[in-house]
Amino acid sequence: MKKKTPTGRAFKGSVKAILSNGRIQLRFHFAGKRHYISTGYPDTPQHWKLAQLKAAELEKDILYERFDPQDLSKYTLEGSSRRSRFAPSPQKNQPTLTQLWEKYVEFKRPNVSPSTLAKDYKNIERCVNLHLPKKSIADAVAIRDWLVANKPANSAKRILTQINACCDWAVKSQLIESNPFVGMAADIRVPKGESEDTDINPFSLEERDRIIEGFKSDRHYKHYAPLIEFLFMTGCRPSEGVALQWKHIVDDFGTIRFEQAVVESETGLVCKKGLKTQKKRSFPVNPKLAGLLRSIKPEDGTGETKVFPAPKGGWIDAHNLTNRAWHKVLERIGVEYRKLYQTRHTFITAALETPIMMSDGKMRFLEAKDIAKLVGTSAKMIYEHYAGARKELFVPEF
Secondary structure, three states, X not given: OOOEOOOOOEOOOOEEEEEEXXXXXXXXXXXXXXXXXXXXXXXXXXXXXXXXXXXXXXXXXXXXOOOOOOOOHHHOHHHHHHHHHHOOOOOOOOOOHHHHHHHHHHHHHHHOOHHHHXXXXXXXXXXXXXXXXXXXXXXXXXXXXXXXXXXXXXXHHHHHHHHXXXXXXXXHXXXXXXXXXXXXXXXXXXXXXXXXXXXXXOOOXXXXXXXXXXXXXXXXXHHHHHHHHHHHHHOOOXXXXXXXXXXXXXXXXXXXXXXXXXXXXXXXXXXXXXXXXXXXXXXXXXXXXXXXXXXXXXXXXXXXXXXXXXXXXXXXXXXXXXXXXXXXXXHHHOOOOXXXXXXXXXXXXXXXXXXXXXOOOOEEOOOHHXXXXXXXXXXXXXXXXXXXXXXXXXXXXX
């Protein structure tokens, strides 16, 4: 929590968590003097997280001139427990957090994606109903402390953010008078992590070819070989690839229209209109890709027929494919395991690093903005996470 002024000195009111005699203390300056508060927390990773929250709370109180040096209990373990025990009882008709969350989800249901309902909201519902030791919003501090101590920082922050949004809605809906979770999520520091879009560890082209051949020769999973090859050849997201129907292959196998995705919903897999970052995009088909599509199109294939159906005819579950077929084939052929999503990163990286023959007979590299258009992302993403990481810098001779 120690912050620096432009001169390099800690600013007035800054708070630092330190260890003393096996317990975590808060050290700070106030009214020209140095002060120490023993939180009572032992030296464990979970309790250091809690101490950082107490330090942030103390720092804000000093900054906004609401710090009371005569009452330090709110910054200690004993004080937190006492406040939880003696917190005002909720009003007789005040709904619990469980009830608020249920009403909030019903309110949001028409305007959020099926995958958000099935994954994000369902995970928070499970946490609220089954894991949180307290259900009353009067115990907001205890709920926050439990999340910080028992969940990874990013999970705790995400859950508190959603609970805060829920209670904001509840205030506007006149279900509760105030939201006690305001600002709590902002105090949790999350280490920089990587999403699927930025967790970039592409396969080499030799590995790519081995994986495609591995699926073609696998007696259990060869059904998925065309899809795997297609993902490597287009760089599309798996959810976009499995959602393709023959009506999306147009111009005599010259263009693919990506305009829908298969996602998990509360009732199973559903196909929804639109893509992750755009409504739709067109992808030009080269001769090799056209040959693949022609080879797998059934004679009775119609516009609504799936290009890559599951073995029993339904939508392919990309998550299930990853956990079973993808994992086992990579293990069998001796290729280091990486997520199925890395087929996308492999295409983008290869497109950046492989020159192509232009109509004028010269070899050129595709520009980042053109690759971004092909795969449905931004040129900024390409520059920051692909070009910046893969291209070697050099000084040319003038």
